[in-house]
Amino acid sequence: MSFPLLTATAALPAIGAIATAAVPAARRTAAKWLALLVSLATLVLAGIVFARFEPGGDRYQLTESHAWIRDFGVRYELGVDGIGVALIALTALLIPFVILAGWHDADPLETASSRWRPTQGFFALILMVEAMVILSFEATDVFLFYILFEAMLIPMYFLIGGFGDRAHTGSDENAAAQRSYAAVKFLLYNLAGGLIMLAAVIGLYVVAGSFSLSEIAEARANGSLEMATSTERWLFLGFFFAFAVKAPLWPLHTWLPNAMGESTTPVAVLITAVVDKVGTFAMLRFCLQLFPEASKWATPVILVLALISIVYGALLAVGQRDIKRLIAYASISHFGFIILGIFAMTSQGQSGATLYMVNHGLSTAALMLVAGFLITRRGSRLIADYGGVQKVAPVLAGTFLIGGLATLSLPGLAPFVSEFLVLVGTFSAYPVAGIVATVGIVLAALYVLVLYQRTMTGPVREGIGGMPDLKVRELAVAVPLIALLIFLGVFPKPLTDVVNPAVQHTMQDVQKKDPQPDVEAAK
Numbered sequence: 001m002s003f004p005l006l007t008a009t010a011a012l013p014a015i016g017a018i019a020t021a022a023v024p025a026a027r028r029t030a031a032k033w034l035a036l037l038v039s040l041a042t043l044v045l046a047g048i049v050f051a052r053f054e055p056g057g058d059r060y061q062l063t064e065s066h067a068w069i070r071d072f073g074v075r076y077e078l079g080v081d082g083i084g085v086a087l088i089a090l091t092a093l094l095i096p097f098v099i100l101a102g103w104h105d106a107d108p109l110e111t112a113s114s115r116w117r118p119t120q121g122f123f124a125l126i127l128m129v130e131a132m133v134i135l136s137f138e139a140t141d142v143f144l145f146y147i148l149f150e151a152m153l154i155p156m157y158f159l160i161g162g163f164g165d166r167a168h169t170g171s172d173e174n175a176a177a178q179r180s181y182a183a184v185k186f187l188l189y190n191l192a193g194g195l196i197m198l199a200a201v202i203g204l205y206v207v208a209g210s211f212s213l214s215e216i217a218e219a220r221a222n223g224s225l226e227m228a229t230s231t232e233r234w235l236f237l238g239f240f241f242a243f244a245v246k247a248p249l250w251p252l253h254t255w256l257p258n259a260m261g262e263s264t265t266p267v268a269v270l271i272t273a274v275v276d277k278v279g280t281f282a283m284l285r286f287c288l289q290l291f292p293e294a295s296k297w298a299t300p301v302i303l304v305l306a307l308i309s310i311v312y313g314a315l316l317a318v319g320q321r322d323i324k325r326l327i328a329y330a331s332i333s334h335f336g337f338i339i340l341g342i343f344a345m346t347s348q349g350q351s352g353a354t355l356y357m358v359n360h361g362l363s364t365a366a367l368m369l370v371a372g373f374l375i376t377r378r379g380s381r382l383i384a385d386y387g388g389v390q391k392v393a394p395v396l397a398g399t400f401l402i403g404g405l406a407t408l409s410l411p412g413l414a415p416f417v418s419e420f421l422v423l424v425g426t427f428s429a430y431p432v433a434g435i436v437a438t439v440g441i442v443l444a445a446l447y448v449l450v451l452y453q454r455t456m457t458g459p460v461r462e463g464i465g466g467m468p469d470l471k472v473r474e475l476a477v478a479v480p481l482i483a484l485l486i487f488l489g490v491f492p493k494p495l496t497d498v499v500n501p502a503v504q505h506t507m508q509d510v511q512k513k514d515p516q517p518d519v520e521a522a523k
Contacts, residue, residue, distance in 0.1 A: 016038030047092075055497050055498050086354060092130070101372060105266060126267075160262065256332060280335065284506055390457060
């Protein structure tokens, strides 16, 4: 039997999480280094997965399949396509930066009124989330995916509720209450979506007699599985609702600003750059592949919701006074672009949406983590408390600017390629939707440049004058992310070569072809 590479890639951080949690309480630094080394080893395994994947080969590669719950036909079944490989690489790449950026975020607090925060638990939970997210990108058994989809909520709940932002402007009691509210809201929203999805998973098994994605797809292809139109639509809605909550899509988005605002900065990155990608990934893997006709039936409504997310999220970002909540609302707008590209049902749109998942993860991580370094120095998340930072910390200001420019999809940086493809794919199929989506681009330029102007330029405000510039550990976080944003902005081919064949398979699932340009009308 060949080496189970996919299992190893997910098992390593899970084992590392247990080992990190078991480190004695007095050995906090040892726990940090162990977590970092485990995350780097996981990155190496993810790199091997990426290198061994053959874009022109089978749809699902490096497959593993073992009986799990025989009586119910549940299997431990794994496999990766180009989309899954790209997102596994993103997840494994970001976790070491998350750990480095949060190096001191779970250290004991100095105030007597605050509880001691278990450092080992913080890093163990991050590794456990990594393991579950990677395995969810690999799962090709619907029931196995559902278990992972729900299980990752548990460590995220404790990361949000147990390790809050030290820059909270209120009292310790108020901060604890806000963290608790954000964590419970995150859990309830996602559990509600998961319970509806569970009903749909059971319904799918009743209709198809299997949880295996490959078996169901084969049965549909050879005509042995016929699903009534109404049944397919109800099952699609059950899956899509859960994924839309996770994504997050308007109007199911309201948990995200609370969760990101009250979390530590690395956990906020974990939420929006890693965990939320499971929702948009699942729309491609499960909604479009299992329910192609229902996906086309729901497309007009989903496109409208995506457009509302784009414009609504950007408008609220413009009006924010809190740096972290501004980035959270910007992410809602960006997820609107991703969902727009998926349901435009064109190869350019879906390729752009997949690239957007990766590039949004990199750009949001860069901007949010540098913003976290800024907030840690000043002790405030309020934009009004900053000004003139570029005069005293030019490297911090410069990295913040590049992260912001990537967020607004400046040409030459990675998100531009993905956003351009999404808009081209949308314009070719739905011109009006493409025109409306461009409003989000204009608003993105507004909220990013206004944020930079108010925090980094102008006279040096009180409390800013002695602010130190980025240190070595912080540069080790910011510089590689910025380098990747520039590299993939100039040369996205390594990703597009992997992603495009998977997108073509998805287009075949929904039996859609790219619209041909009307040459006569253009003359």
